[in-house]
Amino acid sequence: MIRRPPRSTLFPYTTLFRSVTGTDTGVGKTEVAGYMARMYSEDGFRVGVMKPVATGVDGPCNDAQILKGSCASEDPMDYINPVFLRMPLAPLVAAKKEHKKIDLGIIWDRFRELSTCNDLMIVEGIGGVMVPIAKKGKRTFYVLDMILRMKLPVIIVARPGLGTINHILLTISAIRTRETEIAGIVFNHTRRIERDASIKTNPALIERLSGVKVLGIMEYNRERNKRRIRWLRGIGHYEDKGKISYNRDRKPAVS
Numbered sequence: 001m002i003r004r005p006p007r008s009t010l011f012p013y014t015t016l017f018r019s020v021t022g023t024d025t026g027v028g029k030t031e032v033a034g035y036m037a038r039m040y041s042e043d044g045f046r047v048g049v050m051k052p053v054a055t056g057v058d059g060p061c062n063d064a065q066i067l068k069g070s071c072a073s074e075d076p077m078d079y080i081n082p083v084f085l086r087m088p089l090a091p092l093v094a095a096k097k098e099h100k101k102i103d104l105g106i107i108w109d110r111f112r113e114l115s116t117c118n119d120l121m122i123v124e125g126i127g128g129v130m131v132p133i134a135k136k137g138k139r140t141f142y143v144l145d146m147i148l149r150m151k152l153p154v155i156i157v158a159r160p161g162l163g164t165i166n167h168i169l170l171t172i173s174a175i176r177t178r179e180t181e182i183a184g185i186v187f188n189h190t191r192r193i194e195r196d197a198s199i200k201t202n203p204a205l206i207e208r209l210s211g212v213k214v215l216g217i218m219e220y221n222r223e224r225n226k227r228r229i230r231w232l233r234g235i236g237h238y239e240d241k242g243k244i245s246y247n248r249d250r251k252p253a254v255s
């Protein structure tokens with residue numbers, strides 16, 4: 001139980017809940033989610049972050065530490081990362097090998113509580129949308145099911161270069177099999193690539209082929225605190241009574 005007043009009084013009606021997923025592991029989900037969390041927290045929002053499930057760790061994961069630090073969240077670590085497993089495998093497999101059962105109930109409870117305590121929620125997935133988390137009877141429960149259950153519009157983080165069209169379109173078609181909103185795509189340059197002609201043509205092509213907007217691009221930078229997302233579009237509206245449109249240099253108006 002988190003003991004503090006629910007939400008800030010700054011923006012009592014605003015909510016912006018997003019899930020940050022990726023076309024793969026290591027594409028920069030934490031970087032993008034952390035950047036967004038920092039951006040909103042600097043603007044006075046009380047930001048809630050979550051990495052519900054992590055593997056390959058002995059305790060609350062590094063991603064959760066980064067997310068927490070990025071928005072100076074006071075929420076407890078066992079809320080931010082309630083489920084973690086030691087083996088570096090998909091959660092379903094790691095849990096089986098470790099003879100553990102992933103408690104989905106705790107994820108929903110903690111998500112609900114964090115949602116009521118914060119103005120915004122940004123949730124990082126694990127790997128991509130088709131990563132299996134647990135078995136529910138005969139059904140497999142994937143990251144996509146988690147996003148659906150949390151009712152979170154998805155931001156897809158993707159590599160910018162060759163190969164990304166395939167990964168992005170597959171991710172989008174998987175998401176579209178379910179009733180989940182796609183907020184848009186953020187390209188992230190995790191490597192310094194000098195010669196890849198596809199980087200220039202990919203954004204427009206992917207928008208045309210999929211109808212999903214490219215929201216922004218994070219350039220390569222060795223130093224984390226110097227990494228920036230160059231927003232090309234608004235990153236989503238604040239769903240409130242009066243539809244507050246939030247417009248700063250770094251965040252273009254809602255399109």
Ligand SMILES: Nc1ncnc2c1ncn2[C@@H]1O[C@H](COP(=O)(O)OP(=O)(O)OP(=O)(O)O)[C@@H](O)[C@H]1O
Binds near residue numbers: 030220222
């Ligand atoms: N724009 C960038 N410039 C340079 N390095 C980056 C950039 N974005 C991410 N990285 C580095 O790439 C690595 C992967 O990024 P990150 O951890 O955000 O990926 P992820 O998708 O969250 O991975 P995981 O699936 O493990 O959660 C990290 O070491 C991070 O510091």
Ligand SMILES: [Mg+2]
Binds near residue numbers: 029030031063124
């Ligand atoms: Mg991560």
